[in-house]
Amino acid sequence: MKTVLFYQNKGANDEIFNSTVRDNCNDPFIYLKERINQLGYEVKLVNEYDRVSDCEAILFLTAPYIVHYGGLKGKIRWLKHLIFGKKNILVKTKFYDECVSKGMLNKMVLVLWEGQAVCPGNYNRYMHIQFNKILTWDDSFVDNKKFFKFFLPIARQEKIKQVVPFKNKKLLVNVSINKSSSFKRELYSERRETIEYFDKNFPNDFDLFGVGWNKDARDYDHEFACYRGPVKSKMAIMPKYKFALAYENLRGESGYVTEKIFDCLRAGTVPIYWGAPNINDYVDQESFIDRRKFKSNKELADFLIGISEGDYQTYLKAGEKYLGSEKFKLFLPEHFANTVIEILKLNA
Structure with a gap:
């Protein structure tokens, strides 16, 4: 069966299809998975699948970058940024590089889900360059060439029938x-x-x-x-x-x-x-x-x-x-x- 991969930063993958979270807020992803399955594709999380070149598409729900200055390598990177005045402090993940090396760039889509107050790395222009197609809720970005509009989805739920006077x-x-x-x-x-x-x-x-x-x-x-x-x-x-x-x-x-x-x-x-x-x-x-x-x-x-x-x-x-x-x-x-x-x- 053909596979569609979903990518999130390490530690977040296991929760995306969890139906027991508060207010059923994962429902949009659960529904999306069901729809993709109906089309004949299997949905896998990145930590469950290692044959990237066999994928039909990869949906990046967070930007694939690392920002850290921990350890010796991190301190060296920090010094280089200070010395050379580099504005970009994002380091692409190995997974992203692997996808590109195996010719997957045109099958990769980045979703800019969180806003800058929560995830500033999503709005780093250097990261945007790494993708040919990006989904965003931000109306100022949308050009229908590289940036495409999506509406932040909410769970399926009926209006409460309980009426309090x-x-x-x-x-x-x-x-x-x-x-x-x-x-x-x-x-x-x-x-x-x-x-x-x-x-x-x-x-x-x-x-x-x-x-x-x-x-x-x-x-x-x-x-x-x-x-x-x-x-x-x-x-x-x-x-x-x-x-x-x-x-x-x-x-x-x-x-x-x-x-x-x-x-x-x-x-x-x-x-x-x-x-x-x-x-x-x-x-x-x-x-x-x-x-x-x-x-x-x-x-x-x-x-x-x-x-x-x-x-x-x-x-x-x-x-x-x-x-x-x-x-x-x-x-x-x-x-x-x-x-x-x-x-x-x-x-x-």
Whole structure:
């Protein structure tokens, strides 16, 4: 059987088809594998397969590079970069070199999945040169010659049918991992500032869930009174709240729209969104609250408190309408699978 290889950085491969992860977030990859299997191909992970030249295609889900200065060789590399002023500090993996040496370059596609705040190496121009075809969510990159558009896919899941009455809902919730980044347009710090404000000023109407907070925080010394611990499913928590923070990991990147806003809409809570500057091109603006419209967290809080039940229902109805639209379907696994299959040129 013909083989399609999936590549991720060492240590990540074993999780990609795991169906037991929180909120079924691997569903797009599980569905993609099923579709490729239906076309008569076997999907293998790089650590499971060693006959590269026999592959029909290779999908790189992370850029194949190494950045490290550990050990003697690493220190020598670091000194060379200092002395010669080299801007590129990326070292291609042996696997990439092996693929190219065996004539696989035209069968290799790189997916720029994570943004610069999480994976800056994905946006190193030197790495882009190493591929003829690249899938990206970044609208500013797309030229349909080398860079092709894909929508960051979300899991298949029905909208929550559980309806919590407006009067029984608490005001606001945040469900996220506590992270940090030195990237200039990161939104981790803005999310924390908003959490701090509501934790201090609305202790009875705000809850914080996730991992990496309070005693588990690595680089953020702050104890939140409203912290409620980790969750197994966002969908079990979010319907109990009127609003939920849906801050992306970074701002100012056109097309960077992740599961955060969709989780809120599916849970029947109104998202407070901050991230992609062109979010209105992807999600109906009547269905969410644009955080950019508020100069401060206090101004945001005053707005949330002042929303009537009628106005709130207007948001929910707009969200429900959007979830049934063709625009929303672009983020589902089926469209993602179609995009990957087409660019890999896989035929039945």
